Amino acid sequence: MNLTLKIWRQKDAKSKGGFETFKVEDVSPDTSFLEMLDILNNDLIHEGKEPIVFDHDCREGICGMCSLHINGFAHGPDTEITTCQLHMRKFKDGDTITIEPWRSSAFPVIKDLAVDRSAFDKILQAGGFVSVNTGGVPDANSIPIPKKDADESMDAAACIGCGACVATCKNGSAMLFVAARVSSLAKLPQGKVEGARRAKAMVAKMDELGFGSCTNTQACESQCPKLISISHIARLNREFLKAKFRD
Amino acid sequence: MGNFLTSSSIGKKFVMSISGCFLLLFLIFHMVMNATAVISPEAYNVICAFLGANWYAVAGTAVLALGVLVHFLYALILTFQNWKARGGVKRYAVTKKEDSVSWSSKNMFVLGCIIVVGLIVHLYNFWYNMMFVELVGQHQNAMGFAPTDGASLIMYHFASIVWVIVYLVWFVAIWFHLTHGMWSMMQTVGWNNKIWLKRLKVIANVLSTLIMLGFAVTVIVYYLKSVGFDFFGLISW
Numbered sequence: 401m402n403l404t405l406k407i408w409r410q411k412d413a414k415s416k417g418g419f420e421t422f423k424v425e426d427v428s429p430d431t432s433f434l435e436m437l438d439i440l441n442n443d444l445i446h447e448g449k450e451p452i453v454f455d456h457d458c459r460e461g462i463c464g465m466c467s468l469h470i471n472g473f474a475h476g477p478d479t480e481i482t483t484c485q486l487h488m489r490k491f492k493d494g495d496t497i498t499i500e501p502w503r504s505s506a507f508p509v510i511k512d513l514a515v516d517r518s519a520f521d522k523i524l525q526a527g528g529f530v531s532v533n534t535g536g537v538p539d540a541n542s543i544p545i546p547k548k549d550a551d552e553s554m555d556a557a558a559c560i561g562c563g564a565c566v567a568t569c570k571n572g573s574a575m576l577f578v579a580a581r582v583s584s585l586a587k588l589p590q591g592k593v594e595g596a597r598r599a600k601a602m603v604a605k606m607d608e609l610g611f612g613s614c615t616n617t618q619a620c621e622s623q624c625p626k627l628i629s630i631s632h633i634a635r636l637n638r639e640f641l642k643a644k645f646r647d
Numbered sequence: 648m649g650n651f652l653t654s655s656s657i658g659k660k661f662v663m664s665i666s667g668c669f670l671l672l673f674l675i676f677h678m679v680m681n682a683t684a685v686i687s688p689e690a691y692n693v694i695c696a697f698l699g700a701n702w703y704a705v706a707g708t709a710v711l712a713l714g715v716l717v718h719f720l721y722a723l724i725l726t727f728q729n730w731k732a733r734g735g736v737k738r739y740a741v742t743k744k745e746d747s748v749s750w751s752s753k754n755m756f757v758l759g760c761i762i763v764v765g766l767i768v769h770l771y772n773f774w775y776n777m778m779f780v781e782l783v784g785q786h787q788n789a790m791g792f793a794p795t796d797g798a799s800l801i802m803y804h805f806a807s808i809v810w811v812i813v814y815l816v817w818f819v820a821i822w823f824h825l826t827h828g829m830w831s832m833m834q835t836v837g838w839n840n841k842i843w844l845k846r847l848k849v850i851a852n853v854l855s856t857l858i859m860l861g862f863a864v865t866v867i868v869y870y871l872k873s874v875g876f877d878f879f880g881l882i883s884w
């Protein structure tokens with residue numbers, strides 16, 4: 401496949417940045433999207449030019465490091481996948497592909513296509529945990545948990561914190577991420593006890609860091625590689641409002 | 648507790664939801680009231696007289712105005728904050744609408760602005776010629792009708808095809824706003840889950856359609872009456 405790539409280049413967080421056009425030739429349809437960028441970077445290095453910076457790590461859809469807004473979609477034009485799981489067979493020979501960094505004021509661009517997602521860590525530090533006294537390991541059956549609750553908690557816990565929800569939301573809202581974390585803990589007896597404090601602390605941090613509010617467009621859910629449902633957002637709203645009205 | 652309604656994102660959305668729900672309830676009441684004008688203009692005028700410049704009707708109007716104002720102000724604040732959160736002027740060069748995302752949900756503010764413009768025109772057409780005329784102590788509006796003669800005022804406006812079209816466009820905008828708003832307001836207060844989401848969407852679509860059809864029927868019946876169609880004697884006033 402021969403492709404034209406329009407890629408966002410930006411020297412550092414402060415510079416303005418703009419699109420640069422590149423050609424890649426003879427790419428196999430079985431190449432992954434990130435391998436295609438590797439090939440381009442290899443060429444650039446051979447030509448003595450600076451390679452394009454983009455985030456990645458596991459390349460198997462579990463770490464949440466890869467990002468990229470490709471032809472108008474977070475993680476590219478396919479559903480239920482991360483960018484590292486996207487393959488060139490999703491595109492046609494001769495296509496022009498526009499690759500942009502994720503846009504959200506809480507995710508500033510560091511360089512080229514890499515954005516700073518440490519805002520998510522800060523939200524987790526604010527309340528995405530269970531404060532336990534780590535004693536001996538209790539017997540797994542000592543706390544009975546209904547299957548339905550365990551399943552729902554696990555579904556929410558599938559979130560890999562990639563930030564596609566924020567990137568795709570027209571409001572740059574982190575509600576799906578926060579909801580997944582709040583929900584996965586709220587559904588378990590160990591997490592439930594701190595539910596009110598957690599919801600308030602995480603939402604307060606989310607607001608402070610400049611994420612937007614949720615207008616229930618469902619765009620996040622449609623682009624989430626782990627298909628986290630907005631029903632978790634309903635639970636977060638419920639937990640938060642209940643906690644506030646009780647105060 | 649109080650300040651989370653002005654400071655936190657979910658608190659602000661809660662205010663949007665409650666004020667939207669209040670406006671929705673008013674809309675249903677207004678639609679039913681209008682529909683009586685189709686059945687009997689006299690009955691409609693009795694309601695108009697009842698809702699004239701009395702303390703309770705004026706108080707109701709004031710509360711309603713407050714509801715619109717709160718909903719509109721919060722819409723302005725939230726929409727601006729959300730625009731900034733997405734990156735302000737640093738936006739994507741290419742965006743596409745995801746298949747599962749409704750058009751209305753992405754255009755609530757634009758739809759709301761159309762609703763406001765329509766509302767101002769509508770208040771001038773009706774409220775200004777009815778309750779306002781009474782409030783300033785006059786007994787006749789510019790068209791020469793008594794301020795409680797709502798039915799004649801409806802006929803006066805909807806004999807004009809231009810007004811008919813303007814109002815129908817307005818109704819379509821409200822319909823779009825409500826198809827999203829009605830389930831969104833439940834989700835915002837937390838009354839939603841995977842099963843109810845589908846049900847709420849159906850309820851939202853059906854109810855918005857019924858409400859807006861109710862309004863449209865009144866307008867269309869009055870227009871057809873004005874051009875002499877008498878519905879085969881079925882609507883025989």
Ligand code: HEM
Binds near residue numbers: 671757760
């Ligand atoms: C006929 C009058 C109106 C009714 C019945 C109505 C109803 C609603 C409802 C039920 C919601 C859902 C609340 C939620 O998502 O929690 C909503 C949201 C909204 N409305 Fe209205 N509304 C009306 C007029 C307006 C006006 C005049 C504006 C002004 C621009 C406006 C702008 C918005 C916006 C921006 C949202 C937020 C969407 C969201 O956050 O999901 N609406 N409205």
Ligand code: FES
Binds near residue numbers: 465
């Ligand atoms: S690189 Fe780990 S999820 Fe894509």
